[in-house]
Every structure is written in C-alpha cells, then in structure tokens.
Amino acid sequence: MKILLVGSGGREHALAWKIAQSPRVSRLVIAPGNPGMAQHGELVPDIKATDVAGIVNLAQSMSADLVVVGPEAALAEGLADQLARLNIPCFGPSAKAAQLETSKAFSKAFLARHDIPTARYGAYEDVAEAKAALAEYSAPYVIKADGLAAGKGVAISPDRQDAEAEIERMLGGRFGSAGSRVVIEEFMDGEEGSLFALSDGTRAVLFGGAQDHKRAFDGDTGPNTGGMGAYSPAPVFTPDFVKAANDLVVQPTIQKMAEEGAPYRGVLYAGLMATREGPKVVEFNARFGDPECQVLMMRLDGDIVPLLLACAKGDLSQAPVPNFKPGVVITVVMAAKGYPDSPLEGSIIRGADQDFGPHVQVFHAGTKRRDDGSLVAAGGRVLNVCAYGADITEARERAYEAVAKIDWPGGFYRTDIGWRAIGR
Numbered sequence: 001m002k003i004l005l006v007g008s009g010g011r012e013h014a015l016a017w018k019i020a021q022s023p024r025v026s027r028l029v030i031a032p033g034n035p036g037m038a039q040h041g042e043l044v045p046d047i048k049a050t051d052v053a054g055i056v057n058l059a060q061s062m063s064a065d066l067v068v069v070g071p072e073a074a075l076a077e078g079l080a081d082q083l084a085r086l087n088i089p090c091f092g093p094s095a096k097a098a099q100l101e102t103s104k105a106f107s108k109a110f111l112a113r114h115d116i117p118t119a120r121y122g123a124y125e126d127v128a129e130a131k132a133a134l135a136e137y138s139a140p141y142v143i144k145a146d147g148l149a150a151g152k153g154v155a156i157s158p159d160r161q162d163a164e165a166e167i168e169r170m171l172g173g174r175f176g177s178a179g180s181r182v183v184i185e186e187f188m189d190g191e192e193g194s195l196f197a198l199s200d201g202t203r204a205v206l207f208g209g210a211q212d213h214k215r216a217f218d219g220d221t222g223p224n225t226g227g228m229g230a231y232s233p234a235p236v237f238t239p240d241f242v243k244a245a246n247d248l249v250v251q252p253t254i255q256k257m258a259e260e261g262a263p264y265r266g267v268l269y270a271g272l273m274a275t276r277e278g279p280k281v282v283e284f285n286a287r288f289g290d291p292e293c294q295v296l297m298m299r300l301d302g303d304i305v306p307l308l309l310a311c312a313k314g315d316l317s318q319a320p321v322p323n324f325k326p327g328v329v330i331t332v333v334m335a336a337k338g339y340p341d342s343p344l345e346g347s348i349i350r351g352a353d354q355d356f357g358p359h360v361q362v363f364h365a366g367t368k369r370r371d372d373g374s375l376v377a378a379g380g381r382v383l384n385v386c387a388y389g390a391d392i393t394e395a396r397e398r399a400y401e402a403v404a405k406i407d408w409p410g411g412f413y414r415t416d417i418g419w420r421a422i423g424r
C-alpha cells in the first residue's frame, strides 16, 4: 500500500522509520520530510505540513491508501475533513475533533460537561473580568491562552500581580488570535506524564505512556520548550493509575466525542497529572507527542501500519493489540544553541549518521543537508538520540554514549534526562 506521511520533525522521522519496516508498504512519500527521513521514503520538500491543499493534491495524485498526519496545524485547518470527502483514509482527527487540542475552552468545557477529571477553570475574554476571577483561585495561578500557541501559551504565576500581568499580555495580543480568550485554572499538584491511545472514532486502545522534560536546561530550569527528552514507560503510570486513566479519561472522551457528533480518529495524547485524587487531565493533544513518539516507536513490537489504517478506516476491532517490548527507551534531544528563543541555524553537525549499534537510533528534526553533503542545523530541536536498555540506567548510558560521539559545537542538550525515573 501507498502511504503519505505529513511532517518534518523527530516525531515524523520516528514514524517514517517504523512505517518503512512494514511489509505492507510499497511506497512511502513524506511531505516535507527532513534529511534523516530520506532513507525511509521519497521526500517532497516543497509541500509544507501546513499546506492543506498541497497535501490533499499529493494524496490524490499518488493514490494514497493512507495519510498519516504528524503535527496538528493542518488537522486544525480541516485536512482530515477534506481527505474524508475524497474517501482517502486519514490517521488524524477532523477539525472539529481536533478542538480537543486546538481550543482549550472547548476541551475544558467538554471535560466539565462529562465529569472527566481536570482542574476547575473559567474562560474569559475581558481583562477586568479575568483579573476579578483570580479571587476564586489561590496561588500559584495557572493562566492559559486559548488556541494554539506552540505549547508556550501557559503561565504558572507565583502571585496575583504576576497573574494579572499575564492576563494583560495574553488578552493584549501576545499570541495573536490564540490569545483572544484566556483560561484560568486551579493548580494541580502532582507528577505529569503523557498517556497515548489510538482511536477509530468509537473504540480506543491504550498505546503506552511516556514522560517528557519540558524545560530547556538541567534540573528542570530555563524556559519551556517543545520537550528536551523523554522515556517510556513512565514509572509514574502504575497499572492502577493507567486503569483509572483509561476508565475515567480515555474511554469516556472517545465515547462522548462520538455522541456529540465529532468522532475522534487518530492518536489521543492525554497529558495527565498524577494527583493524590488520581489522574487529572492537564491537556489533550490531537497528535503524538514530540519527543514522546520517538520512544514509543522504538518500543513498539510489530507492524504499526495495520493499527494506523484501522483507526483511519474507523474499525479497530480486527486490528492487533499494540504490544510493547519490555525494557526502557529514552531519547535525548540535541537542540541548536539559543533554542527555544533564537536557535542558531547553519552550524555543522558531524557523526549523526554513523552506525551506533543495535540499541540506538538517531532521529532527525531540524536538519538540512547542504549540496556538499554536510549536515547542518536548521531549526530549534535538531536531533533525537534514542536508546533502548533493559532498564532506565542502561538506556540512559547508551543514549549519552551516542550523544558523545556526535560532534556538534553549535548544539546543546540536557545531561539529566530520566532523572525522575532513576530517582525511583
């Protein structure tokens, strides 16, 4: 079968690596892709992941049997809806269903309507009203811009003055149209993890958990990023916790979205806080996490394509149950110096494409191949060094051994990925 994969990050490189291993795939086309993905499929660098019309045309012209969408932006613009009209199966939700990620006001109202556990909240468009509402909460204050803000639209304010300043900034256009509404939330105390489920619109199967590292620097300091490293499984997700999360969050979400006329097809990413009262939803995403996807793909045993296709076609009932290898996979993100604010582009990377042995994979994200064949940085997060181990300690040693073999003076990485799991 012929598959079109959309995206160019480390998440999509990991998906391409896994999809390309499937004996069912006769052709894999990737738009726009990155240099690391060239070994797995045909790249179409001119069609960006946000170019809905271009992606739809490409899917039609190659007679794609399945379109797999990595990032959420095109989904929010209705990519899955347009493909559905052409009867092209799409792994990724409709624009309406993707609102679970793209509108925090939508997702919070949905959760409240169906008693799915999350933080108490209110949504406001008016600065004075939002400021007055702070009285109903206590410090630390959680203030969020509604809509897509590339994961950077959340402020945890230590005091009321700071919270008021955030409200002014967010409603004052700091995030463009994404900030025309703010959500104020109760602070949830606990450890956070990412739980994934695959859904065909009416059924959902769990697809593993992972823990990300959002801050740029060691010790969870520095600015928030898209994620500087991850590992799977996440020890904070005990079997009891996962059962509660499935019963109280995942299954009701899929069931109620279908009942409300917005069946959710694709991967549901539930950011969950493990609180003393049990799992609570921090956020949903309508896509795989990046870099969480990279560790899940390395742990997944067997062919991913039947699962993706079954979700896209709306019938998971005959698909194999996802099965993960025992052991642990960790990924260390190597980012360009200056990330996340102003990553330096163009620095030369040596050694990223060497053979690191059977336990290590290096996935590309923001890389570019120059005409002379050299590899250079072309984005914020640039490489994902992933390693498998029998336990977290072995996985981490292998990952950092591989990191040390990559010669890239223009990059940096955290040296403490996995500290929580090792601390246990």
Ligand code: AMP
Residues within 6 Å of the ligand: 119, 142, 144, 151, 153, 154, 185, 186, 187, 188, 189, 192, 271, 282, 283
């Ligand atoms: P979000 O984009 O909603 O995932 O928020 C970004 C990060 O802020 C989350 O990953 C959490 O670490 C933190 N966060 C968001 N909402 C809350 C909350 N209500 N209580 C505590 N932490 C939160």
Ligand code: GLY
Residues within 6 Å of the ligand: 151, 212, 226, 227, 285, 288, 289, 290, 291, 292
């Ligand atoms: N790693 C967090 C995310 O993909 O949103």
